[in-house]
Amino acid sequence: MVPPSVLPACVNQHVSIIRLDRHKADPGYVLSYLTHPAVKGYIEAFNAGGSRRAITKAHIESFVVPLPPLSTQTTIAQMLSTLDDRIVLLRETNATLESTAQALFKSWFVDFDAVRAKMEGRAPEGMDEATAALFPDALEESELGLVPKGWRVGTLGEHTSYLNRGISPKYIEDGGIVVINQKCIRDFSLDLSKARRHDPAQRKVDGRELLKGDILVNSTGVGTLGRVAQVLSLTSPAIVDSHVTVIRAGTALTWNYLGLLVMRRQSEIEGMGEGSTGQTELSRGKLAALKLLIPSASVLREFDDVVLPLRERFSANQTQAQTLAALRDTLLPRLISGQLRLPEAQSQLEDALS
Numbered sequence: 001m002v003p004p005s006v007l008p009a010c011v012n013q014h015v016s017i018i019r020l021d022r023h024k025a026d027p028g029y030v031l032s033y034l035t036h037p038a039v040k041g042y043i044e045a046f047n048a049g050g051s052r053r054a055i056t057k058a059h060i061e062s063f064v065v066p067l068p069p070l071s072t073q074t075t076i077a078q079m080l081s082t083l084d085d086r087i088v089l090l091r092e093t094n095a096t097l098e099s100t101a102q103a104l105f106k107s108w109f110v111d112f113d114a115v116r117a118k119m120e121g122r123a124p125e126g127m128d129e130a131t132a133a134l135f136p137d138a139l140e141e142s143e144l145g146l147v148p149k150g151w152r153v154g155t156l157g158e159h160t161s162y163l164n165r166g167i168s169p170k171y172i173e174d175g176g177i178v179v180i181n182q183k184c185i186r187d188f189s190l191d192l193s194k195a196r197r198h199d200p201a202q203r204k205v206d207g208r209e210l211l212k213g214d215i216l217v218n219s220t221g222v223g224t225l226g227r228v229a230q231v232l233s234l235t236s237p238a239i240v241d242s243h244v245t246v247i248r249a250g251t252a253l254t255w256n257y258l259g260l261l262v263m264r265r266q267s268e269i270e271g272m273g274e275g276s277t278g279q280t281e282l283s284r285g286k287l288a289a290l291k292l293l294i295p296s297a298s299v300l301r302e303f304d305d306v307v308l309p310l311r312e313r314f315s316a317n318q319t320q321a322q323t324l325a326a327l328r329d330t331l332l333p334r335l336i337s338g339q340l341r342l343p344e345a346q347s348q349l350e351d352a353l354s
Helices: 027-034 037-045 057-062 070-109 113-119 255-264 266-270 284-288 297-337 342-353
Strands: 009-012 015-018 139-142 145-148 152-155 160-165 177-180 196-198 215-218 228-230 238-240 244-249 291-294
Touching (some): 027 037, 027 070, 070 255, 070 342, 160 284, 215 255, 228 255, 244 255, 255 266
Antiparallel strands (some): 139 145, 160 244, 177 196, 215 244
């Protein structure tokens, strides 16, 4: 254990500095320990309640950190750092993939770059002749303003095959079926580590299981209402709870197009909430009335051919990042407790990164 003398702290108004005795403790190891979700929750508990919420110097000096031999600490820190580096790389790659997909969507379906180029007698940039031929060479007035000639305007309700809230789950600790809640939906992505589980024996879920491509919208409360994410992959059956609305594309639209469109309209959807403070609700009717552009089927097919590979790669990277994060969070306590030896942990690490 780290005695208080190993963790001296200097408080500078809002920041505490911990300087370790490096003959006793590896900084990377101690950082990994203090930022582990279980330990982080324990530390944050010191910050709860009172008019002046703060973690004091005395609190910090009371923290107890288990210390294996220094060489073991260093090896553990290096292993966890390797995992963190890969997770960061995957997330950076995904930021680029997402940005590219959104930029293409904006060019094709918001700015109408190909149509405007043809109107000016130019070849659309970054597009082959066959793809360019799918776009009209004129714009026309519509309920959404100027849109490509021949494209239609409809409502979300008219072009979905499913638009409903989830159920009120009967929660269980193990088994059952995954339940996605509002905490799982953030930054246009799904984090299933925050999901819970429902017992289908107590309440049936027939017909409510999520499908790949389903769009999920947080539909209650303040701060989270309107957040959007899309199901890009499913490793096991899942449903949503009653605070989340599921949108499923109908036959005239592809789930790829509709998902990117709804994500782009997130700020607009956030403003659709009704009700008093703390009781804000996003009604199914409001969502169903959302106006949207219906491009031609040929353009939608071509867009999927270009963009779906980017989103599939995004999904694979996201799954790997979440798997590596889960491995990182389980390795440390098992190594400290002796349940797992370093060679075994190294083998698991190599398998996960291969």
